[in-house]
Amino acid sequence: MAEVRIRVASVGMFGMLLVATGVFLGGGSAVGEIVDPVGVLLWAIVIAVAHLLDVPTPSGHRINLGIGPAVAASILLAEPLDVAVAYSVGMALAWIVVQLRTSRLGRRDGDFLAETVAMAAYGLTFFWVLDAVSEDFQGGWEHLVSLAAAGTVWFLVRAIVSALVGLERADLSPRYLWLLALEDWTVVVALISAGGLFALSWPVLKLWAFPLALVPYGFSHVAFERYDSTRITYSQTIRALAQIPEVAGLAPIGHSYRTQDLAMAMAKELGLHPSEVTWLEYASMLHDVGRITLNEPAIIKAGYTDEDIARWGSQIVAEAPYLDHVSELVAQQYQPYRTPGTERDPDVPIASKIIKVASAYDQGVNEMGLSPIEALERIHQGSAYEYDPKIAASLRRVLIHRGIVAA
Numbered sequence: 001m002a003e004v005r006i007r008v009a010s011v012g013m014f015g016m017l018l019v020a021t022g023v024f025l026g027g028g029s030a031v032g033e034i035v036d037p038v039g040v041l042l043w044a045i046v047i048a049v050a051h052l053l054d055v056p057t058p059s060g061h062r063i064n065l066g067i068g069p070a071v072a073a074s075i076l077l078a079e080p081l082d083v084a085v086a087y088s089v090g091m092a093l094a095w096i097v098v099q100l101r102t103s104r105l106g107r108r109d110g111d112f113l114a115e116t117v118a119m120a121a122y123g124l125t126f127f128w129v130l131d132a133v134s135e136d137f138q139g140g141w142e143h144l145v146s147l148a149a150a151g152t153v154w155f156l157v158r159a160i161v162s163a164l165v166g167l168e169r170a171d172l173s174p175r176y177l178w179l180l181a182l183e184d185w186t187v188v189v190a191l192i193s194a195g196g197l198f199a200l201s202w203p204v205l206k207l208w209a210f211p212l213a214l215v216p217y218g219f220s221h222v223a224f225e226r227y228d229s230t231r232i233t234y235s236q237t238i239r240a241l242a243q244i245p246e247v248a249g250l251a252p253i254g255h256s257y258r259t260q261d262l263a264m265a266m267a268k269e270l271g272l273h274p275s276e277v278t279w280l281e282y283a284s285m286l287h288d289v290g291r292i293t294l295n296e297p298a299i300i301k302a303g304y305t306d307e308d309i310a311r312w313g314s315q316i317v318a319e320a321p322y323l324d325h326v327s328e329l330v331a332q333q334y335q336p337y338r339t340p341g342t343e344r345d346p347d348v349p350i351a352s353k354i355i356k357v358a359s360a361y362d363q364g365v366n367e368m369g370l371s372p373i374e375a376l377e378r379i380h381q382g383s384a385y386e387y388d389p390k391i392a393a394s395l396r397r398v399l400i401h402r403g404i405v406a407a
Contacts, residue, residue, distance in 0.1 A: 010109035043073035047090030056228035071195030118158035126150035173271030190220040245291040260284040263358040283329035337388035
């Protein structure tokens, strides 16, 4: 089980931190002497305590503030051994903090692994670059250059490890995991900048360095929280709007949610960009909203097609300018993936093709009474023109991963 393996790796990392701490503290002349033991202990505690606080990120996850004090420690402690001990002790304490703070087993352990490896990479890069540029840069610029290089390494290493940990989920594409991790760069810049600003200003400003660093970051933190709140509000509003045809008896109860759930699973398995997955989430929820027009007797009398429902739904969604792209996806959800004589229609977005397949599968199972394998086979039979074979294959893999059909 993926979560168990990640858990074992997390515990193993905790053990390695304890061993590293023992080596650093007991190695004597073999590894050098700690210059500032009080400072080391202080920064280790601050790094651990920072794991009690987190901030929402564009990827939809939350990242703790540990990298901020880690950056400050690398500048103010100065000696590589002091920084190494502060990091190892701090992250060992952070492991305990993280275990007590949240019950999300896979998420907490995966994040801890990524942050620990990234912090080690940050420290190594910082002192390597500092040594390389110290003769060319003076007056604090050597720290700024080292900070920029090490911060970039921290971000990339964390993204790589997060993606590798996510590969334990067989239903998630490596491309999607990598791009999702990269989405958090704005939050990372804010955290690293705050830590660096505090450390560089401390020798001159002393206690005034706290407000100098915390006030700008505070504004950023509020902005990230408001962005996350807005995104949640959008999702809740769209979900409520999507239920109108179902409540009115014009669409099967739960069809929009089931379609959205399956469509997002296929999008992540296929490796779509996270922003595309977000638009797909909205479009799949709203793909049947055009059915609210079916309460008009004139429309019922004149007759309608699935394309009409898609067009009416697109017109409704387009009333919100922010959802222009979503309206385009809704409008094209009933288009076949190709027409006779062509390999595929390049004008039909992949998100629309995914919605088409997800909706057809749910209709087969929950409206037509087909078994999952029969509904899947129905989609495969329509792969000549109606359903994209690539997406039909993705649907099969998702269903296998969920244990709904046999491999």
